[in-house]
Structure formats: structure tokens, C-alpha cells
Amino acid sequence: MFTRKSRDRISIPTKHGEYESVEVTFDGIECSHQFRIWNGEPCSMFVLVKHSSEIMNRFKVGEVLKMKYYTNDSGDRVKMMDTKIQQIIKEEQGRFRGHYVVGLALAESAQAA
Numbered sequence: 001m002f003t004r005k006s007r008d009r010i011s012i013p014t015k016h017g018e019y020e021s022v023e024v025t026f027d028g029i030e031c032s033h034q035f036r037i038w039n040g041e042p043c044s045m046f047v048l049v050k051h052s053s054e055i056m057n058r059f060k061v062g063e064v065l066k067m068k069y070y071t072n073d074s075g076d077r078v079k080m081m082d083t084k085i086q087q088i089i090k091e092e093q094g095r096f097r098g099h100y101v102v103g104l105a106l107a108e109s110a111q112a113a
Contacts, residue, residue, distance in 0.1 A: 019069040022047060022083070022104070026058045034070070043086060043103030051090070051098055059085050059100075064107050082107035 025032040033055055035047035049056050067083040086103035 018073070019071045019079070021070045023068040023070065024055075024065060026055060029055060029058075032068075037104075043101065045105065046101050046103045048096055048099040049102055051100065056100060059088060059102055061085050061088055067104075 019037065021034055021036050023032050023034040033053075035049070038046050038048065040046070049059070062085065064082050064084050066080055069079050069081055071077055071079075084105045084107050086105045087101075088103070089101040091097050091099050091101055
């Protein structure tokens with residue numbers, strides 16, 4: 001079970017700043033979707049997606065997607081990185097009820113860059 005203290009916003013440290021949100025685009029869906037990045041248990045990095053979201057069926061555990069990471073750093077505000085979907089957990093109670101927790105991990109190719 002998640003606790004309020006274990007789920008806080010995360011900034012992913014990089015050589016160019018800290019990323020606060022991520023954007024993903026899927027073929028066949030007109031708009032891209034941008035999500036705030038969180039951290040906690042059981043995922044070190046995750047986003048929240050509403051149960052009713054049209055894109056939920058597009059996320060598959062183990063899949064690697066190109067995602068656009070955003071920062072407030074004026075020098076390098078956006079970076080495309082390969083991101084692996086680590087896990088998907090349906091939250092039915094608690095602070096994030098009505099959402100899926102979609103666990104993310106930077107793919108090895110993105111971490112080496």
C-alpha cells in the first residue's frame with residue numbers, strides 16, 4: 001500500500017537539469033499526453049493515468065517508448081529518451097484512486113546518453 005509520504009514529485013537529475021514531466025504520443029491518437037513525474041513505492045518513477053483514459057490500453061509492460069522529458073532549466077528544456085514501461089498498477093482506493101500507476105524506467109540506451 002502506498003502512503004502519502006512515499007509518493008512525492010520527483011525530478012530526474014541529469015547533466016542538463018531536472019525533468020518534471022513527460023510527454024508521450026501514440027499513433028492514431030490526435031493529441032499527445034503530458035504527465036507529471038512522481039516517485040515512491042513500488043516504482044522509483046511513475047505517472048498517473050485515469051482509469052477512463054483512452055491511452056491506457058496503449059501502455060504495455062515491458063514496452064519501450066520514445067518519451068519527451070521536460071525541465072524548467074532554460075538551457076535544455078526538452079529531451080527525447082527511450083523509456084520502458086516497468087509495471088502498471090490499478091489504484092482503487094487511497095490518494096490516487098481512479099488512476100493507474102504506470103511505472104517508468106529510462107531504457108539503457110537513454111541512461112548511457
